[in-house]
Amino acid sequence: xxxxxxxxxxxxxxxTDAAASARPVNERSAFQRILTLTVGPIxxxxxxxxxxxxxxxxxxxxxxxxxxxxxxxxGLGLQQTATRMxxxxxxxxxxxxxxxxxxxxxxxxxxxxxxxxxxxxxxxLLVGILPGWAVxxxxxxxxxxxxxxxxxxxxxxxxxxxxNEIITTLMMSFLGVLLASTLxxxxxxxxxxxxxxxxxxxxxxxxxxxFDTSISSGLIWGLIAVLAVHLMMTRTSFGLRLRMxxxxxxxxxxxxxxxxxxxxATFALSAGLAGLAGASEILGVTGNVPANWNPAYGLMVIPxxxxxxxxGIGAIVLVFFxxxxxxxxxxxxxxxxxxxxFTLVLVASLLICLGLGEYIDQHKRKKxx
Amino acid sequence: xxxxxxxxxENLTLGAPWYERPPRAxxxxxxxxxxxxxxxxxxxxxxxxxxxxxxxxxxxIARALLRDSKVLILDEATxxxxxxxxxxxxxxxxxxxxxxxxxxxITHKLAEAYRYGNRISVLKQGxxxxxxxxxxxxxMSEDEAVDEIVRLMFGREAxxxxxxxxxxxxxxxxALKVEALSTEGDADVMGLEDISLSLRAGEIVGVAGIDGNxxxxxxxxxxxxxxxxxxxxxxxxxxxxxxxxxQRRRKGLRYLTDDRLSEGSxxxxxxxxxxxxxxxxxPPFWVNGLERPHRIAEHARDLIARFSVSxxxxxxPIGRLSGGxxxxxxxxxxxxxxxxVVVFNKPTYGLDxxxxxxxxxxxxxxxxxxxxxLLISTDLDExxxxxxxxxxxxxxxxxxxxxxxxxGEALRLRIGRMxxxxxxxxxxxx
Numbered sequence: 001x002x003x004x005x006x007x008x009x010x011x012x013x014x015x016t017d018a019a020a021s022a023r024p025v026n027e028r029s030a031f032q033r034i035l036t037l038t039v040g041p042i043x044x045x046x047x048x049x050x051x052x053x054x055x056x057x058x059x060x061x062x063x064x065x066x067x068x069x070x071x072x073x074x075g076l077g078l079q080q081t082a083t084r085m086x087x088x089x090x091x092x093x094x095x096x097x098x099x100x101x102x103x104x105x106x107x108x109x110x111x112x113x114x115x116x117x118x119x120x121x122x123x124x125l126l127v128g129i130l131p132g133w134a135v136x137x138x139x140x141x142x143x144x145x146x147x148x149x150x151x152x153x154x155x156x157x158x159x160x161x162x163x164n165e166i167i168t169t170l171m172m173s174f175l176g177v178l179l180a181s182t183l184x185x186x187x188x189x190x191x192x193x194x195x196x197x198x199x200x201x202x203x204x205x206x207x208x209x210x211f212d213t214s215i216s217s218g219l220i221w222g223l224i225a226v227l228a229v230h231l232m233m234t235r236t237s238f239g240l241r242l243r244m245x246x247x248x249x250x251x252x253x254x255x256x257x258x259x260x261x262x263x264x265a266t267f268a269l270s271a272g273l274a275g276l277a278g279a280s281e282i283l284g285v286t287g288n289v290p291a292n293w294n295p296a297y298g299l300m301v302i303p304x305x306x307x308x309x310x311x312g313i314g315a316i317v318l319v320f321f322x323x324x325x326x327x328x329x330x331x332x333x334x335x336x337x338x339x340x341x342f343t344l345v346l347v348a349s350l351l352i353c354l355g356l357g358e359y360i361d362q363h364k365r366k367k368x369x
Numbered sequence: 370x371x372x373x374x375x376x377x378x379e380n381l382t383l384g385a386p387w388y389e390r391p392p393r394a395x396x397x398x399x400x401x402x403x404x405x406x407x408x409x410x411x412x413x414x415x416x417x418x419x420x421x422x423x424x425x426x427x428x429x430i431a432r433a434l435l436r437d438s439k440v441l442i443l444d445e446a447t448x449x450x451x452x453x454x455x456x457x458x459x460x461x462x463x464x465x466x467x468x469x470x471x472x473x474x475i476t477h478k479l480a481e482a483y484r485y486g487n488r489i490s491v492l493k494q495g496x497x498x499x500x501x502x503x504x505x506x507x508x509m510s511e512d513e514a515v516d517e518i519v520r521l522m523f524g525r526e527a528x529x530x531x532x533x534x535x536x537x538x539x540x541x542x543x544a545l546k547v548e549a550l551s552t553e554g555d556a557d558v559m560g561l562e563d564i565s566l567s568l569r570a571g572e573i574v575g576v577a578g579i580d581g582n583x584x585x586x587x588x589x590x591x592x593x594x595x596x597x598x599x600x601x602x603x604x605x606x607x608x609x610x611x612x613x614x615x616q617r618r619r620k621g622l623r624y625l626t627d628d629r630l631s632e633g634s635x636x637x638x639x640x641x642x643x644x645x646x647x648x649x650x651x652p653p654f655w656v657n658g659l660e661r662p663h664r665i666a667e668h669a670r671d672l673i674a675r676f677s678v679s680x681x682x683x684x685x686p687i688g689r690l691s692g693g694x695x696x697x698x699x700x701x702x703x704x705x706x707x708x709x710v711v712v713f714n715k716p717t718y719g720l721d722x723x724x725x726x727x728x729x730x731x732x733x734x735x736x737x738x739x740x741x742x743l744l745i746s747t748d749l750d751e752x753x754x755x756x757x758x759x760x761x762x763x764x765x766x767x768x769x770x771x772x773x774x775x776x777g778e779a780l781r782l783r784i785g786r787m788x789x790x791x792x793x794x795x796x797x798x799x
Contacts, residue, residue, distance in 0.1 A: 236658050237650035244646065248635045253594060254626060255647045256615030 036361045041353035048349040049342075058338055066336060067328030077327055082215045084323040086284055087112070087277040088301050089222030092315040093229040094273030095305040100233050101266040102246025103158070107169030108274040108298030110176020111150050113289075115143035115275025117180045117198065119282045120289040121188040124199035132205055140279045147275020148268045150176050155267035159260035165267075177294050184291040196291035207284035218284035223316065225273060230312025242266055274298060303351050322347070371425055373418030377411050381432050396435065403434055407464050408457075423454040430461070434470075441465065442473045447481060459485040477579060479789050483514040491521040498522065515791050516782075523749055523785030525778065534773070535733050537757045539572035543606070544741030545591075545622070545710045550600030552590055559583045559765045561590065564600070566760055566770065568710065568741040573732065575756030575773070576745040579788050583765035584745045585627065588714045591743065592624035593617045605709060618647055621709030627718055627745075629695045636688025640680055641669035643687045644702050672701035677727075693724035700731065710741040717751060729755060749781060761787040 050060035070077045091108055098105040119139035126135045154168035190199040207217045233239035245252045245262045252259050277297065282289060304322055308314030325343050333340040371380050382391040396413070403409045409427050417425060426446060433441050443462070447455040462472050462485055476482055482489050489501040499521040506514060545568040554560020561583050568574050578584050589595035591602065593614040602610050604622050612620065626633045634643045645654050645665055654665045669683035676697040680690055687695055696716070703711055713732065717725040732755055736742050746752050752759050753773060761768045761784055768787040771780065 235660050237655040237660065238658060240642070240649050240660070244635060244638075244649070247637055248631065250628075250632050251635050251646065253614075254592075254624075254632045255649070256593075256613065256618060257649070 033361060036357050036364075038354075038357070041357040042350065044353040044356075045346065045350035048353065049346045052345060052349075053338070053342075056338070058336055063332060063336060063338060066332050067325060069328075070331040071324035071326075071328035076214075077331075079214045080327045081320070081323045082213075082219050083285060084327060085319050086216055086218030086222040087281040087295075087297055088304075088319045088323060089219070089226050089316065090273050090277030090280055091298055091301045092305055092308075092319055093222075093225040093312075094270040094277070095301060096226070096229050096233065096310050096312060096315065097242070097273065098266055098270035099305060100239075100246055100310050101242035101262070102249070103263065103266045103270065104166045105151065105154075105169050105267065105270045105274075106166055106299070106302070107151065107154065107171075107173035107176065107271070108277075108301075109294065109296055110173035110180070110298075111147040111271040111274035112278040112298050113180035113294060114150050114176050114278070115147040116278030116282045117183050117188065117289050118146040118275070119143040119279035120198040120201070120287075121183070123205070123283060124201045124288075127202065127205050135205060136207060136283055139283050140276055143275040143279035143282075144272040145275070147278065148272040150275075151267040151271035155264050158267070159263040173298070180289070181291050181293070184289055184293075188289075189291075190288070198288045200288040201283065203287065206287060207280070216280075216284035218280040222277075222280060225276065226312045226316055229273070233310075233312075303347055307351070307354060371417050371428060373416075375417055376414050377417055377420070377428055378413040380417050380428055381413075381435060399435055400431065403431055406468065407434075407461055409434075409461075422449045423451075423457075426450070426458070430465075434465075438470065440471045440473065442475070444475045445477065446474065447476060447478065455481065477789065479515045479518045479791055480511055482518065483509075483511050489514070489518065491518055493522060515786070515789075519782055519785040519789060519791070522789070523781055525750075525781065534753070535573070535736075535755050537572070538737045538739075539757050540570045540739060542570050543567050544570040544572075544604070545743065546601075546603040547591070548601040548603075550587075550590060550602065551598040552586055552595055553598050554586075554765065559586060560598075561586050561765045564590075564767055566767065568743055570709075570741050571736050571739045572757045573736045573742040573744055573755050575752035575759040576743065576762060577749060577752050577759050577784055577788055578747070578762035580747050582762050582788075584747075584762055585714060586765070587762070588624055588626070588712050588743075588745055591622065591712050594624075615647075621707050622712070623703040623708050623710070624712045625699055625703050625714065625716060627714035627716075629692060629699060630688070633699045634687045634695055637686055639684045640673070640678075640687050640690070640698060641666050641683040644669045644672050644683075644698060647702060648706075668705075672698060672705070676701040693720045696720060696724070696728065700728070704735065708740055710743065711735060712743045712745070714745045715747060716744070717746070717748065749784065752784075753777075753781065759784060763788060763790045 046064070050064075053060040053063055071081050072078055091112065094108060094111075095105065119142060122142055123135050123139040126138055130138065150172060151169070154163075154165050154172055157163035157168055158165040184198055185196045188198045189196050192199075207221075209215060210217055210219070231239075233243060241252070241257055241262055242265075244255065245257060245259050245266075249259050252262075281295075301319070301322075304318040305315055308318050325346065329338070329340055329343045332338055333342075372383070375383075378391065378393060378396060381396055385391070393413075400409070400411060400413065407430075409431050411424065411427055411431060412420075417428065420428075430441065443458075447458060450458060459481070462474060466472055466487070474482070474485055483506065487503050487506070489506065491498045491500070501509075501514070501517065509517070547564055547566050550561060550564040552561040559582065564587060566574065576584055576587065586595055590597060593609075593612060593616075597610065600610070601608065604617070604620055607620070609617055609620060609622070630636060635646065638646075642665065645668065648654060650658060654661055654668065666683055672678065673680060673683060678690070678694045678697045678701070680694060680698075687698065690698075700716075716732065717728045720728065729751065732742060732744065744752065744755060756773045758770055759773050760770050768790070769784075771784060773780070
C-alpha cells in the first residue's frame with residue numbers, strides 16, 4: 001500500500017503546511033522556504049533526470065531544449081499543448097473536489113473512458129437530428145452521468161460501509177477500462193470501418209476551435225471547470241461542508257452534517273467531471289473511441305493535483321507544463337529515441353524531490369522549536 | 370492481548386524465540402498441571418476468538434503462569450464476566466496467591482476489592498488517596514469496607530477549599546424532558562437503559578458518574594448524534610425525538626462536547642471557520658450558499674472578545690490554541706443564537722485552574738439567563754457547587770436523582786456510593 005502511504009503522507013503535509021503558512025514569517029525567511037519547498041526540488045529533479053539521460057547516452061541539454069522548442073516555442077506545438085490541457089483540466093477538477101473532501105478517487109481512468117464511450121456512442125447518431133450545440137451538450141451530459149454512475153458502487157460502499165475507496169475505485173477503474181473497450185467492440189462499433197472503433201463525429205460538429213488556431217475550445221471549458229471547482233470549494237457553504245467532511249468526519253457529524261450523503265455527492269461530482277474529461281477529448285479532439293484506447297490521463301494528473309496542493313490555480317499552471325512536457329516528449333521520442341515514458345521518470349523524480357524538500361523543511365522547523 | 374484468529378496453543382507460544390518449534394508436548398504437560406492446580410481447562414487447538422470471554426481470560430492467566438511470572442496484573446478483569454465467572458476468577462486469584470504469585474487486581478466494583486483483596490489501595494486522579502492493610506480489612510465487614518473506600522474516593526480531603534453553593538435560578542417551565550430513553554450498546558460502547566429526567570429553564574442538573582458509564586452516550590442522544598432504541602425527548606414541550614442534529618441546534622438545544630480537538634473543532638481550519646462550523650450555509654454568514662468572509666470574521670472577532678479567547682487572530686488555525694481557549698470559543702459557538710438548553714460534557718476537563726473558575730462562573734450565568742443546563746462532569750466538587758439537582762449514572766442507567774441542598778459530606782458520600790453502584794445493594798438489603 002505504498003500509494004496509500006504516499007497519499008496520506010502528502011495530505012498530512014498539506015495540512016501542516018496550511019497551518020504553517022498562517023504563522024508569522026519570522027522563523028526562517030520566506031525565500032528560504034520557497035527554495036527548499038519548490039524551486040530547489042524542481043532544479044534537483046531536472047538534474048536527476050539529466051543524470052539518467054546521460055546514462056542512457058542522450059545529451060540532457062539537447063533533450064530539454066528539444067522539448068521546450070517543440071511544445072512551447074513552435075506555434076503548432078503550443079496549440080497542441082493547449083489542446084491537450086482540456087481533458088487534464090477536467091480530471092484535475094474532479095480530483096480536487098474528491099481530494100479536498102477526503103475521498104481518494106483513483107478510478108478516474110475508468111470513469112473517463114466510459115464517459116468518452118458514452119459521448120462517442122451518442123453524439124454521431126444525434127448529428128442531423130439535433131442542432132450542433134445540443135449534440136455536444138447531450139454528449140457532455142451523458143458522459144457526466146455515465147462517469148458518475150460508474151462511481152456509485154464505491155460511493156455506496158464508502159458512505160455506508162466504510163470500505164476503503166482507494167481499493168474499490170481502482171478495481172472499478174480496471175473493470176471500467178475493459179468494459180469501455182468491450183462496448184466499443186461489441187455494441188458501438190462503427191460498421192463502416194475494419195478497425196474496431198466507434199462512429200466518428202465529423203470535424204465540423206466537434207467543439208469549435210479557438211479563433212484561427214487548432215486549439216479546441218474544450219480548453220476554455222476545462223479552465224472554467226477547474227476555476228468553478230476551486231471557487232466552490234473555497235467560497236461556498238457546500239464546499240466548506242465537503243472540506244469539513246474531508247478534514248474531520250467526526251466533527252462534521254457533530255456539527256450536524258450528513259457525512260454519507262456528502263460522500264455520495266463528492267463521488268458523483270468527481271466521477272462526473274472525469275466523465276466530462278472523456279467527452280472533452282472525444283467531442284473536441286479525436287471524434288471517436290478506438291477499441292483498447294486508454295491514455296491513462298487520470299492516474300497521470302494525480303501527482304499534479306498533489307503538487308498543486310489541491311489548489312485550482314496551481315493545478316492549471318502545472319497542467320500547462322505537464323502538457324508541454326507530454327507533447328514535447330512525444331516528438332522527442334521520435335527524434336531522439338528517448339522513450340515517451342521518460343516524462344514519467346521526470347515527474348517521478350520531481351515528486352521524490354518535492355517530498356524530500358517537504359521532509360527537510362519539517363525537520364528544520366522542528367529544530368527551531 | 371490475544372490474537373483471535375490463532376489457536377490457544379499458538380497464543381500461548383507467542384513471544385517465544387523464532388527459531389524454536391512450538392514445544393507442544395511441554396506446554397500440554399504444563400497445562401495439565403495448571404488444570405489440576407488452578408482449574409484452568411483450555412482446549413489447546415480451539416480458535417481463540419471462538420471461546421467465551423471467561424475462557425479467553427484463562428488463556429491470559431495461563432500464559433502468565435507458563436512464563437513463570439511473579440506478578441499478575443488484572444485490569445478490570447471482572448467487568449465482562451457474569452457474577453458466576455467473577456466468583457470463579459476470585460477463587461482462582463486466591464489459589465494463584467497461595468502458589469506464591471502476587472496479583473494486582475484493578476476493579477471499579479468495591480465489594481470485589483474487599484472480597485478478593487488482601488490489601489486495598491485507592492487511587493484518585495492519579496494519586497494514592499489511601500490504603501487499607503490486611504488487619505484493617507479483616508476487622509471490617511463488607512459494608513464498612515465499602516463505606517471506607519467510598520470515603521477515600523469521593524470524600525473531601527482535609528484542607529480542600531469549600532466551593533460556594535450556587536443559588537438556584539430554576540423557573541417553573543420544563544425546558545427539556547427525557548422519557549424512558551434507551552440506546553443500543555456493544556462491546557465498546559455502553560448502551561443507555563431507561564433514562565428519564567427533566568430539566569427546568571434556569572436550572573442546572575448535574576450528571577455524576579465514573580467516566581464511561583454512559584454519560585457521553587446520554588449527551589450524544591440529547592444532541593441527536595446517537596440513534597435511540599426507544600424513548601422520547603421533548604424540548605419546551607415539543608417532541609424532538611426524531612429531529613436531526615441540525616434541527617435540534619436550530620431549536621435551541623446545544624451540545625458542548627468533551628472532545629474539543631477531534632469532535633468539537635477542525636484543527637487545521639482557522640478560528641473564524643470553527644466559530645461557524647455548526648451554522649454552515651446559514652445567514653448572515655452565507656447568502657445563497659456564498660460565503661460572506663467579512664461577516665464570518667466579524668462574528669469570530671466578536672466571540673473572541675466576548676469570551677476572552679486568546680489567539681493571535683481569527684485566521685489562526687484553531688489547533689494552535691490551548692485547550693482552554695478552544696473551549697472558550699466552542700462555548701461561544703454553542704451560546705450564539707437562540708439557545709434554550711445547553712448540554713455540557715465535562716466542560717472543565719483538562720483546563721487550568723483559572724479557566725476552570727471562569728468556565729464555572731459562565732455556566733452559572735447561563736442558567737441565570739434562563740437556559741436549562743445539563744452538566745455532565747466527573748468532578749463531584751463541580752457538580753456540588755453548581756447543580757440544583759444531581760443525576761447519578763452507573764452502567765448506563767440512572768441510579769438516583771438527588772436534590773443538591775449543599776448539605777455537603779453526607780450527600781457527597783451518598784452520591785459516591787451510587788456512582789460505585791453500591792447504593793442499590795444497600796437498599797435491597799435494607
